[in-house]
Amino acid sequence: MSRLRMTVNGRPVDLDVPESRYLSEVLRKDLQLTGTKIGCNEAECGICTVLVDGTPVVSCVYPAFKANGTQVETIENLSQDGELHALQQAFLDHGAVQCGICTPGVIMTAKALIEEKKAAGEVLTEEHIAVALKDTFCRCTGYQSISRAILLASGQDVPPLIPVSQPASHSIGKPMPNLQARDKITGEARFTDDYRFAGMLYARTKRANIPHARILSIDTSAARDLAGVHAVLTHEDIPGRNLHGVFITDWPVLCADKVRYAGDAIAIVAADSEEVAAAALDLIAVDYEKLPIVSDAIDAAKPDSPLVHEDRAEGNLLKHIKVIKGDIAAGFAEADTIIDQTYRTPATEHMFLEPECSIGVPAGYSPENFGGICDAAAARGETARHDKTTVYVGSQIPYGDRDQVAATLGLEPESVRIVATLMGGGFGGKEDITGQIHAALLAEKTQRPVKMLYSRQESLLVHPKRHATVIRIRTGATRDGKLTAVEATLYGDGGAYASLSEKVLTRASTHAAGPYDVPNVKVDCFAMYTNNAPSGAFRGFGVTQSCFAVESNMDRLAEQLELDVIEIRRINALDVGSVTSTGQVLRESAGLQECIDLVEQDMRDDSFRWTWEEGNKRFAWGLAVAYKNTGLGGGAPDKASAEVEVWPDDSKGTTAEVRISSAEMGQGLPAVLAACAAEELGIKASAVNVLLGDTDFCPDGGPTTASRQTYVSGNAVRLAAADAAARLEAEPGTPVVVRHDYMAPETKPLGSGGDMHVAFSYCAQAALCEIDMDTGEVSVKKIIAAHDVGRAINPLTLQGQIEGGIVMCIGYTLTEHYIQEDGVPWTDVLARYKIPSIRHTPEISNRIVEHQTSAGPYGAKGVGELPSIPTSAAITNAIYRATGVRMRSLPVDQDELLRAMREQNTEVEMAWGDRKPIPKVALGGEQ
């Protein structure tokens, strides 16, 4: 220990701390300044950026004692006496805060930049911002709003970009910053790792680190004996069900007989510190008998494949999903042209910037028993008494977590409470159980609060990824461009456990004909188990994958038929009256034609050219369209329950609270719900408080997935508020509480021919790409888009979802691949996984189309996933137009593209990270 003396936020600090500390640890742990967030501990993501003597540094690799004698500034310093700094206000106004985990780091980087330019007397430009923020990442916003906000804060006149939509009624259609955005900007917002309970222990998990093996023995004795260890648990210590799963429960909480992927959990430890817990892991001895590995979905279907779940009659086949419409043979017989190609899409990683964290609190916990302060009035948090087993976690499915924790602990669901903390991004990657059950088990065992925080590297290893797929698609059309038949066969790598594979691959299949009216469709999709990481929900949910294949084929078709690529979409686009590939008649709300028209109109200005050359660069436009369901569909009951409480007050103003256990992960749900309540109650949205995610206080809003929350929870809140308004009219002046249990219109299962989904949203995107003819590097310069969302309830947060979704898909197309080599992740550190930085952000011009859906709240449909879907094909279609080369696998590899250009090869099937060519796929699946 030594004395560390520095100034932090203007105050002198004199601490006795170990010399082994990093600056980030001193700030967060010793000074309780939790505004500085940790994303990776690898100096890669930049969200831990603070200023040392005015200079931005990444605090996670900055030794604390390097800061000796310096002035350190963190986010907490920016707002003085409740007044926001210009940067903070600009971020709020521009909707530049979504999940908020990157916000402190981004703001500190920007602050230093603004001050540097001011001191130099230079005008701040977008290029300066792009250079300064190059290694400070954001996964939610797509950076556009951030850049605009920084320009505004530097004194330039840059208003927020609010897309044009229908005139606002009272609250609906009004741009509004997300609720809680202010706390995120000041550094006051707390994510799970920012909580510290009195008496808290720290937990770590022993992982398999090999893809497939039988467990012969587990010896935890040495770990138990280590000083500072309070508990070591294995499968033998599980009171209830040793399985979890969001849909099919096939995933062991703690492995007993075998491990099926490298991230499988074998034992968990709770100790006085993370260091002791980590040391204990090294002392746990597990004896394995290695088993042969299956790491490819097509190999997994072969009769001699190793079996991941040996007791399954269907072997590695999780599900064979079928879509049938019309007569496929007749359809192809009618076709004048047939395109038949096979594509491949990679496994990718959500890379939410907040690694997973769960805190388990035992039933009967009281902080004063551990020297903490107890506040009898506190409903939750560190000062509260906890009657029940409680888990604090940023989760997309709080009630689902509750039920899963209860099942493993052998408790009734009502005996478990989930307090949903802020989520630093989810994107589908925080739907499955990660640390919730483990933290609860350890808390009950030790009778202490237990924090289970994943490192970034553990997060990469453990949580489900996007399904890698191989998709063969055969598209037939008549000479005039009208589609007659689409046949597709898909193999999806579901990884070791089911997770949401069945749902994701069903979605991939039902959307595999594209947003087109195709009379004859046949889809066979094989969801396979392998020893890769489990695959699950990830924004786009299977449609991301099949859209790439569909829209690549459409461009080939257009070329073969000598038709304009926009025209061929128009000819076939779904519209009111069309029948989808699952037999659903679209009775309303199908704005795809308008989206296509608007994109074409915006593309074709006076100087429009499809492609041109400038020096060693070639430019070209590419187009793609997409659609995506709103809501769970497929016959699943899609419901949400909301409570609205209103306190009428004529003098001070009526206020209200909305309570619902839905998850906010930065997409802006609270503001949408506040607007719905405000609309019905006739009050300002700012007078509505929204309480999300406490299963003891908030009824179940259902999972945050399937782009369903605005529709389903929005309706629940709207109807509850309307009911409250009616009661207030009947009895003015009396506070009311109304609960509404909302059920979305019934849908039918796949194969029944009925309506599979309550609504679909549609979009068209055109991408202008620049290809460097010397290096093969691809850069997206501009996106022109139009999205039919039914009704824009909050245009500001809607714009953020669209920009963020587009940039996320740019990552999918150009930079991201979660690489696994025979079940062993090569992508084991963040340095090996690049998400788009501000440097990758194109200029985005977007229009809102509003073809209302009558059962949606004020006509609104879902939008969370849609913008992230067609961008990949738009980019690869542009690459083809510029270079004559078709990329059939993602992400695009400049090495492969350059070789193809030089050798005049028109087809490339190797992407970055691919080690073998695209496997052959037999249509219908017979191998």
Add this chain to the structure above:
Amino acid sequence: MTNSSANRWQSYYTPKSVAEAVDTLQRYDGQARVVGGGTDLLVEIRRGLHRPVEALVDVSRIPGLDTIEVDDDHIVIGCGVTHSQIVRDARIIEYGTCLSESCSVIGGPQVRNVGTLAGNVAHALPAGDGTIGLLALGGEIEIAAADATRWIPMQESFRAPGKSFIDRHREVLTRLRFKPTGPREGSAHHRVMRPQGLCLPIISMAVRLKLEDDDTISNARISMGPVGPVPFLAEAAMEVRVGNIASSELFDKTAEAALASVTLRSSKYRASQEYRERMVRTFLPAILKRASERSRGARL
């Protein structure tokens, strides 16, 4: 990656003199490591890619070694000087252009604000960009031990990938220097990267040229990496050039000579052999051309 204490040092020293730094290293007899900014070393330590280290010796605060100085013959860069300082320095921009260019592409701003050129050179990676830039300029490094201090050409310090001849039991890299480009001299750097999950360049190259008034090349240095185990001086290629008139044919021949003197390989996820060769054929002539133009611009 764990947080286990095996991945942590115990003591952190910030010596105020070279003597103090060297003395600390000797006391720890190999269990201590010199750190500049720490942006390479500490990431490796956190990842468990490093032997356990008992102490860090932070040499970035030694008075006199955190600045860029110019004497009669050299521009001298102290071991505490960061990449950001180099990138902003008007003298290096003018008289050591390829160094400011190469340092400007290292990592991102936060890393450049803390990472040092000395650390980059001492790390001895085959393609450290700062190192490649300095190597083309003819960089020398000063190594201080308890009993003696000596200057050596920097290429003599590279032992193997990531391994320097600097003896960590007893030696500290204290300063780096190069002769500023003068009249009729110019330099340039270029790097090809991929945007996916690989931090290392596909190729990083720098050149320093002197052109006489008739465009004859009278001096040349070409550095490249990663083309082998250590940062590479393409001497064979340089021979092709000296005495000849600068022209695109000459530059193309130079690239061929450079390629002939190395064995480029395909490396997994980074680049194919063919791609690397193509990048050398495209960009080595390009920076030779750029350096020539700068040489002409520096004529009196």
